[in-house]
Amino acid sequence: xxxxxxxxxxxxxxxxxxxxxxxxxxxxxxxxxxxxxxxxxxxxxxxxxxxxxxxxxxxxxxxxxxxxxxxxxxxxxxxxxxxxxxxxxxxxxxxxxxxxxxxxxxxxxxxxxxxxxxxxxxxxxxxxxxxxxxxxxxxxxxxxxxxxxxxxxxxxxxxxxxxxxxxxxxxxxxxxxxxxxxxxxxxxxxxxxxxxxxxxxxxxxxxxxxxxxxxxxxxxxxxxx
Amino acid sequence: xxxxxxxxxxxxxxxxxxxxxxxxxxxxxxxxxxxxxxxxxxxxxxxxxxxxxxxxxxxxxxxxxxxxxxxxxxxxxxxxxxxxxxxxxxxxxxxxxxxxxxxxxxxxxxxxxxxxxx
Numbered sequence: 606x607x608x609x610x611x612x613x614x615x616x617x618x619x620x621x622x623x624x625x626x627x628x629x630x631x632x633x634x635x636x637x638x639x640x641x642x643x644x645x646x647x648x649x650x651x652x653x654x655x656x657x658x659x660x661x662x663x664x665x666x667x668x669x670x671x672x673x674x675x676x677x678x679x680x681x682x683x684x685x686x687x688x689x690x691x692x693x694x695x696x697x698x699x700x701x702x703x704x705x706x707x708x709x710x711x712x713x714x715x716x717x718x719x720x721x722x723x724x725x726x727x728x729x730x731x732x733x734x735x736x737x738x739x740x741x742x743x744x745x746x747x748x749x750x751x752x753x754x755x756x757x758x759x760x761x762x763x764x765x766x767x768x769x770x771x772x773x774x775x776x777x778x779x780x781x782x783x784x785x786x787x788x789x790x791x792x793x794x795x796x797x798x799x800x801x802x803x804x805x806x807x808x809x810x811x812x813x814x815x816x817x818x819x820x821x822x823x824x825x826x827x828x829x830x
Numbered sequence: 831x832x833x834x835x836x837x838x839x840x841x842x843x844x845x846x847x848x849x850x851x852x853x854x855x856x857x858x859x860x861x862x863x864x865x866x867x868x869x870x871x872x873x874x875x876x877x878x879x880x881x882x883x884x885x886x887x888x889x890x891x892x893x894x895x896x897x898x899x900x901x902x903x904x905x906x907x908x909x910x911x912x913x914x915x916x917x918x919x920x921x922x923x924x925x926x927x928x929x930x931x932x933x934x935x936x937x938x939x940x941x942x943x944x945x946x947x948x
């Protein structure tokens with residue numbers, strides 16, 4: 606009951622604060638995604654959430670990717686969202702319980718274009734995703750690849766090059782096509798600023814590390830190195 | 831006087847009992863969000879990420895290995911990561927995500943899981 610009240614209150618807040626963007630979005634989207642920054646920052650919210658937050662979508666995604674994904678929403682998080690609700694014991698190790706993962710709503714071309722437009726209007730505050738967070742030096746990408754797989758252990762949770770890697774975080778195999786470089790750099794340096802209890806650790810990376818990792822991820826899915 | 835004292839002690843006991851059982855429940859949830867991805871639903875190092883890991887995660891049910899690891903080392907491994915205790919970088923640093931109290935709670939919880947001391 607309290608949950609319902611909070612949900613209603615949350616929805617109201619969503620529609621008030623981003624009325625312009627939100628009225629172009631199908632109201633169903635807000636049922637699973639936060640379209641405005643949530644005031645509830647408790648662990649409880651993480652445990653009951655039905656989809657990733659979209660209140661900073663305009664500072665996260667590349668618009669072309671959104672338009673095509675919304676028409677053909679292939680899985681990004683191999684174990685769905687959140688992963689811990691969709692796993693079961695297996696013979697050798699835990700496995701994904703595919704029966705618990707529902708297909709994402711699919712949009713027609715015109716709707717996908719309008720929706721992408723509305724999502725791109727949901728910008729993060731400038732101090733969350735600072736313009737120029739990624740300084741644009743792509744030469745570090747080889748070192749970034751080594752850090753991803755070896756020295757920083759990102760591969761434990763993320764599928765990187767060739768789709769190899771862990772399953773509890775989003776696939777980054779096409780990160781460069783999907784995500785904006787400044788977002789990658791900002792999120793990698795401090796995920797909890799975006800999402801207070803998210804199960805990605807903050808590893809006290811030096812800026813040089815962040816730059817190299819970002820360069821590596823930016824070229825993933827861009828076709829060639 | 832004596833009865834008052836007794837009542838106070840009983841009250842305190844109740845308070846402690848209810849607060850620890852609540853803490854245990856939320857600590858188990860924390861294990862289920864952060865640790866299960868690698869250490870697994872069975873807590874024995876067989877999480878969903880295991881095929882991607884070059885070093886096997888610690889089996890938290892194994893009394894010998896866990897029993898040989900003191901509390902402060904477990905605390906340090908969770909807070910500062912595997913590298914801080916000469917282990918793999920694949921064990922992340924959770925100190926920016928979890929509070930000291932939550933990490934202390936996890937150490938206590940691990941002792942229940944391994945049914946081992948120290």
